[in-house]
Amino acid sequence: MLTIFRKWYDRYLFEEESVLLLVLISVTLFLMMVLGAVMAPIVAALILAYLVQGVSTRMQSVGLPKWMGFIAAYGLFLAVFFGSILGLFPLVWRQLATLASEFPRMVKEVQAALSVLPDRYPQFISEQQIVDLIASVQRELAPAGQKLLELSLNSIPGLFGVMIYLILIPLLVFFFLKDKDVITGWLSGQLPKERPLLRRIWAEMDLQIANYARGKAIEVLIVGSVSYIAFLTLGLNYAALLGLLVGLSVIIPYVGATLVTIPVVLVAFFQWGIGNEFYTVLAVYLVIQILDGNVLVPLLFSEAVNLHPVAIILAVLFFGGVWGLWGAFFAIPLATLIKAIMNAWPVPEAYESITSDSTGDTL
Structure with missing residues (x-):
């Protein structure tokens, strides 16, 4: 058993910066859970x-x-x-x-x-x-x-x-x-001067989170506004409330769109029953969801997020279960962070190339 642990330690924690990164992740998770x-x-x-x-x-x-x-x-x-x-x-x-x-x-x-x-x-x-x-x-x-x-x-x-x-x-x-x-400079001052691993992760995450946040803001604005205008034009009750829910639902991939469908269907059913108006609302709502998933999301996130749908769903379920709504909200950035850490984590045969590829990016 000790031999297995020693091999694992030599492979993944052979360099002091990887130990520092492990400590930073543990402290961050602890603070997120407690505070x-x-x-x-x-x-x-x-x-x-x-x-x-x-x-x-x-x-x-x-x-x-x-x-x-x-x-x-x-x-x-x-x-x-x-x-x-x-x-x-x-x-x-x-x-x-x-x-x-x-x-x-x-x-x-x-x-x-x-x-x-x-x-x-x-x-x-x-x-x-x-x-x-x-x-x-x-x-x-x-x-x-x-x-x-x-x-x-x-x-x-x-x-x-x-x-x-x-x-x-x-x-x-x-x-x-x-x-x-000033803030980034102070944070950098608390870390070792030689930190190629942290620089590499920071450079990737800074770009990923920035693109993701801006893309999601644009997606929420477009989907919410289009949904509100469509519901208002069709005469659906509570158009502003439903439009806001549909807009915010894009924050939680796959799961959000599924959940927000329930109030849209129920409001349309209780307002008109099963009829032409009901089917028209469902058709328009379906078109909005299709255009969002197949046109808007690829345009906004083609370079921002490169995660498999299964990984996204697992991240939403896990972080949502741990931290509730906030966890679901930040599921993709957290999953992207995990992916960046896994890609950048040094192993003996690759550490030399990581240090040689590090540039002047600041953390």
């Missing part, structure tokens, strides 16, 4: 800073001075950030409240539809089975209603947290952009 809620605004601000930095760089490429590009990009970020909060979210909240008030009526319609099944299909289902099913659903909905009431009663303290985030995130984005060189 995940505290670090959430910091991580969100970092993602937003990547987006704003991309806009600033693009403005500088067309001839604007660095300081002017920074001010213009940050001003655009503030306009979009607070414009979405003050304009979009109140509309979505009103539609969500309306949907909640309509929920009891929807439940009654489902019960009425189920009650006729024993008469139509007595060979498959009995009246007692329907009674048991309705009773089971009611037992499940009662705790949900109690939790909703408790949530509404406890919403005031939560509002203070939201207000803090609304102030904290723009400030963090500002300082991450303004003092980017």
Whole structure:
């Protein structure tokens, strides 16, 4: 047993930088698990800073001075950030409240539809089975209603947290952009001077995360806007709420699109029943999903993410199970990080080539 461990150690931890990398990964995972809620605004601000930095760089490429590009990009970020909060979210909240008030009526319609099944299909289902099913659903909905009431009663303290985030995130984005060189320089000072492995991983991840964050922001904006316009044109209820859900669903690949289909289908069914309008909504929604998966995603992420679909699904399931929604949100960047570490991890026969290929990239 000791011989096997020794061979594994000699192969993967033969160089001191690989031990340092293992320690950094372990500390980061520990902090994410213990301080995940505290670090959430910091991580969100970092993602937003990547987006704003991309806009600033693009403005500088067309001839604007660095300081002017920074001010213009940050001003655009503030306009979009607070414009979405003050304009979009109140509309979505009103539609969500309306949907909640309509929920009891929807439940009654489902019960009425189920009650006729024993008469139509007595060979498959009995009246007692329907009674048991309705009773089971009611037992499940009662705790949900109690939790909703408790949530509404406890919403005031939560509002203070939201207000803090609304102030904290723009400030963090500002300082991450303004003092980017200072922050990265300080972090570099805490690491060994000779770090070819870390430089290689940093160079790849810096490009990957930046492209992924910007691509996802564009994808959310396009898919959400197109879905909202389509639902509004078709006269579907709660168009803003459903459009927002469809837009945000692209953050979680495969799983998000599957889950968001359920509310779209249910709202269309309860509004029109099975008819031409219902099938039209489904057809339009299917076209949006097909165009997103086969046209928009390849255009945006052809160079950003090179992961097999099975790896993406496993990453969503694993990180979503460990860290919930935040884990699902960052599943692809984390999977990309793991892939970059595996590709760059030194082995005895390849370490010499890694050190010779390292350039002046900074970390």
